[in-house]
Amino acid sequence: MLFFTICxxxxxxxALVLGDSLKxxxxxxxxxxxxxxxxxxSVDYSSLGHPILFIEQIENKAGxxxxxxxxxELSTSIKPxxxxxxxxxxxxxxxxxxxxxxxxxxxxxxxxxxxxxxxxLLTPHxxxxxxxxxxxxxxxPFHRVGIFNLGFLAVKRTENTGRFLxxxxxxxxxxxxxxxxxxxxxxxxxxxxxPVFFEKVSILKHPxxxxxxxxxxxxxxxRQDDGYLVNGxxxxxxxxxxxxxxxxxxxxxxxxxxxxxxxxxxLLPLYTQYNDWISERGEEKLAGLPPAYEQFRLSQQRRMxxxxxxxxxxxxxxxxxxxxxxxxxxxxxxxxxFNKDLERHK
Numbered sequence: 001m002l003f004f005t006i007c008x009x010x011x012x013x014x015a016l017v018l019g020d021s022l023k024x025x026x027x028x029x030x031x032x033x034x035x036x037x038x039x040x041x042s043v044d045y046s047s048l049g050h051p052i053l054f055i056e057q058i059e060n061k062a063g064x065x066x067x068x069x070x071x072x073e074l075s076t077s078i079k080p081x082x083x084x085x086x087x088x089x090x091x092x093x094x095x096x097x098x099x100x101x102x103x104x105x106x107x108x109x110x111x112x113x114x115x116x117x118x119x120x121l122l123t124p125h126x127x128x129x130x131x132x133x134x135x136x137x138x139x140x141p142f143h144r145v146g147i148f149n150l151g152f153l154a155v156k157r158t159e160n161t162g163r164f165l166x167x168x169x170x171x172x173x174x175x176x177x178x179x180x181x182x183x184x185x186x187x188x189x190x191x192x193x194x195p196v197f198f199e200k201v202s203i204l205k206h207p208x209x210x211x212x213x214x215x216x217x218x219x220x221x222x223r224q225d226d227g228y229l230v231n232g233x234x235x236x237x238x239x240x241x242x243x244x245x246x247x248x249x250x251x252x253x254x255x256x257x258x259x260x261x262x263x264x265x266x267l268l269p270l271y272t273q274y275n276d277w278i279s280e281r282g283e284e285k286l287a288g289l290p291p292a293y294e295q296f297r298l299s300q301q302r303r304m305x306x307x308x309x310x311x312x313x314x315x316x317x318x319x320x321x322x323x324x325x326x327x328x329x330x331x332x333x334x335x336x337x338f339n340k341d342l343e344r345h346k
Contacts, residue, residue, distance in 0.1 A: 001026075001029055001030070001092075001094055001095075001096060001108075001111075001112070002029075002030040002031075002032070002086055002090060002092035002094075002095050002096070003022055003029055003030065003031045003032075003095075003096045003097075003098060004031065004032040004033070004034055004082060004086065004095070004096075004097060004098075005018055005019075005032075005033055005034070005097065005098050005099060005100045005102075006033075006034040006035075006036055006075045006076075006078060006079060006082065006097075006100070007033065007034075007035065007036065007037075007075060007100040008035070008036050008037040008071050008075065008289075008291040008293075008294075009035070009037045009040045009043065009286060009289040009291065009292075010286060010287050010288070010289050010290070010291060011100045011101070011286075011287075012033070012035075012043070012048075012100075012282075012286045012289075013278045013279075013281040013282045013283040013286045013287065014100045014101045014241075014244075014278055014281075014283070015033045015050075015100035016033075016048055016049070016050060016281040016282075017103060017274070017277045017278050017281050018031075018098060018099075018100055018101075018102050018103065018104070019031045019033065019049070019050040020049070020277070020281070021103045021104040021105070021277075022098070022104045024104075025104050025105065025106055025107045026104075026107045026108065030090075030092065031050055031051075032050070032051050032052075032053055032086075033048075033050055033051070033052050033053070033100075034053050034054075034055065034058065034078065034082050035052055035053065035054050035055065036055045036066075036071065036074050036075040036078060036291075036293070037054075037055070037071075037291050037292055037293060038054075038292035038293070039054065040289050040292075042285075042289070043286070043289075055074075055078060058078070058081060058082055058085040059078060059081050059085075062078070064173070065077050065078065065173065065176075066293035069176060069177070070178075070294060071291040071293065071294045072178065072186065073176050073177055073178055073186055074293060076150070076172065076176060076186040076187040076188070077172040077173060077176035077186070077187060078172075079097060079150070079153075079172065079187050080165045080166075080168040080169035080172055080187070081169055082097070083095050083097070083155055083161075083165050084165050084166075084169070087157045092157075093156060093157040094115050094154055094155060094156045094157070095154070095155055095157075096108070096111065096152070096153070096154045096155075097150075097152065097153045097154075098151065098152055098238070099150075099151035099152070099240060099242075101151075101240065101241045101242060101244055102151060102152075102238050102239065102240050102241065103238065103239055103241065103274055103277070104237065104238045105227050105228060105235075105236045105237060105238060105239065106208070106227055106235045106236065106237045106238075107237075108209075108237055108238075110204065110206050110209065110237070111154050111204070111209075114154075114202050114204060115154060115156055117200070117202070118156070118200050118201065118202035119155065119156045119158050119160045119161045119164075119198075119199065119200040119201070120153075120154070120155055120156075120160075120161060120164060120194060120198060120200065120201045120202070121153070121154035121155075121201075121202050121203075121204055122148045122152075122153065122191065122194070122195075122201065122202070122203050122204065123148065123149055123151075123152045123203070123204050123209050123210040124147055124148055124149070124203060124205070125142050125145075125146075125147065125148070125149045125212075125214050125215060126139070126142065126214065126215050126218065127205055127207060127215070127218060128218045130217060130218075135257055135258045136255070136256050136257050136258065137214045137217075137256050137258075142214075144180045144185065144189075145180065145185045145188060145189065146185060146188040146189045146191055146192055147191075147192050148188070148191045148192070148194075148203075149188070149210055149212070149214075149240070150186075150187055150188040150191060151210060151212070151240050151242070152204075152209065152210050152238075152240075153191075158200075160198055160199050160200060161198075163198065164194065164197075164198045167197070168187070168190060168191075171190045172186075172187045172190070206234060206237070207219050207230045207231060207234050208230045208234040208235050208236045208237040208238075209237050209238060210238065210240055211230060211236060211238070211239045211240065212239070212240035212241075212242055213240075213242055213243065213251055213252050213255070213256045214242070214256060216251075216256070216258065216259055216264065216267075217258055217259075219231060220232075220264075220266050221236060221266040221267060221270065222266065223269065228270070239270060239274075241271075241274055243255060244271075244274065244275075244278075246275065246278060246279070246283050246284075246287065247275065249261060249268065249271050249272050249275060250271075251264065251267070251271075
């Protein structure tokens with residue numbers, strides 16, 4: 001089984017911790033980091049301990065993506081193409097994606113078992129109803145971002161998944177924006193349709209998979225000698241440290257306000273250990289590296305805005321200058337319609 005993640009240089013320490021934790025629990029697993037970024041001169045990629053693939057190595061039309069998308073959108077839009085690459089170029093089967101801010105605590109045995117009968121394996125954000133009590137999360141926010149969390153996806157190489165990946169890629173390449181008000185949320189929102197559109201799709205309802213800040217209301221940890229149990233029964237397989245704030249041992253309570261870390265002492269050792277792990281892997285240094293494609297995209301955007309501003313000023317000067325040769329009555333009408341047009345485009 002081949003595993004991969006996707007990130008920019010600023011998330012590289014977290015991706016390395018993912019690879020380290022995966023290999024500790026499954027030494028035979030292949031693991032790759034796809035870097036949606038340019039090589040940073042200050043990073044020795046050959047010494048990191050996990051193979052790195054740059055985005056241009058898996059997609060020769062990457063410019064179409066990074067010229068339009070921010071770093072998160074770019075990293076998620078390339079995901080279906082990465083699956084296709086690993087199937088075709090590495091002859092891998094099956095292939096599993098994990099988000100870079102995940103740590104693995106046990107071998108993913110249930111994935112191996114379920115893929116014997118399934119082609120596509122998904123994990124939902126939540127497994128149980130959440131009472132509406134004024135706290136977050138509750139069920140409705142998942143309607144905007146997707147029922148399934150794409151921090152995890154496992155896919156076998158079949159004709160069925162070939163159709164799925166091509167369908168998904170067409171959408172992430174054109175509509176992979178984070179524009180929730182338009183019904184778009186990166187690569188994730190499209191996956192709502194997958195159990196309907198494609199065959200042999202399974203939903204992994206094991207609470208030890210993809211435990212995360214958005215489902216803490218239904219899952220609690222207890223420590224055991226060789227790991228953790230979820231709800232006293234299920235081994236914790238991987239935890240998704242979404243929106244983890246380095247150096248602050250705290251839950252993302254501004255986004256999910258049900259719990260702070262003081263309310264969940266069961267999570268304190270987990271969060272403390274994760275903070276130590278990413279620190280050892282160079283988080284302080286790597287997190288400060290600006291994503292190269294993001295910088296380029298923003299500079300292009302600023303250049304276009306400046307060009308538009310200059311062009312607009314020139315046209316205004318030409319317009320106002322041309323009024324000097326017109327009769328006064330006609331000037332007033334022209335000024336009125338010009339100002340109306342400006343108001344309409346504000």
